[in-house]
Amino acid sequence: MSGKSKYSTFSSPLTDLIDPSNNTNLYDVLCARDQCNCLILRKGAATLAKRDPIQAIDDNDVPSANEYFWHVSDMMHFDNVGFSKTVGDTKFLSCADCDVGPIGYHIISSQPKEYLIGIDCAGYRPRA
Numbered sequence: 001m002s003g004k005s006k007y008s009t010f011s012s013p014l015t016d017l018i019d020p021s022n023n024t025n026l027y028d029v030l031c032a033r034d035q036c037n038c039l040i041l042r043k044g045a046a047t048l049a050k051r052d053p054i055q056a057i058d059d060n061d062v063p064s065a066n067e068y069f070w071h072v073s074d075m076m077h078f079d080n081v082g083f084s085k086t087v088g089d090t091k092f093l094s095c096a097d098c099d100v101g102p103i104g105y106h107i108i109s110s111q112p113k114e115y116l117i118g119i120d121c122a123g124y125r126p127r128a
């Protein structure tokens with residue numbers, strides 16, 4: 001038992017997942033796949049941000065329309081993250097363990113730097 005909850009199980013994720021005192025993630029953010037428990041972001045490591053949805057990398061992708069992301073300004077704030085394709089100015093992020101993705105993206109030319117994980121692309125586990 002991983003104790004991980006899917007994004008879809010939260011009835012109001014924008015309030016359930018967020019610490020209202022500082023706008024950070026209230027849960028550990030994990031890979032969404034059932035078989036994978038890769039820790040992407042620890043509780044409190046990221047802040048909520050609204051950005052453009054993740055674009056489709058190829059025709060087989062079903063892109064998410066979600067506009068809310070976990071935002072970090074430095075790669076070092078991730079516990080684990082992988083990189084998949086780079087398309088133009090966009091580097092897509094994936095799970096470091098199982099390569100599922102894209103789960104988020106990084107605009108290479110962004111200043112200040114930002115790395116974004118879609119809030120609907122992750123699983124959530126309370127920190128004991």
Ligand SMILES: [Zn+2]
Pocket residue numbers: 031032033036037038095096097098099100
């Ligand atoms: Zn994974």
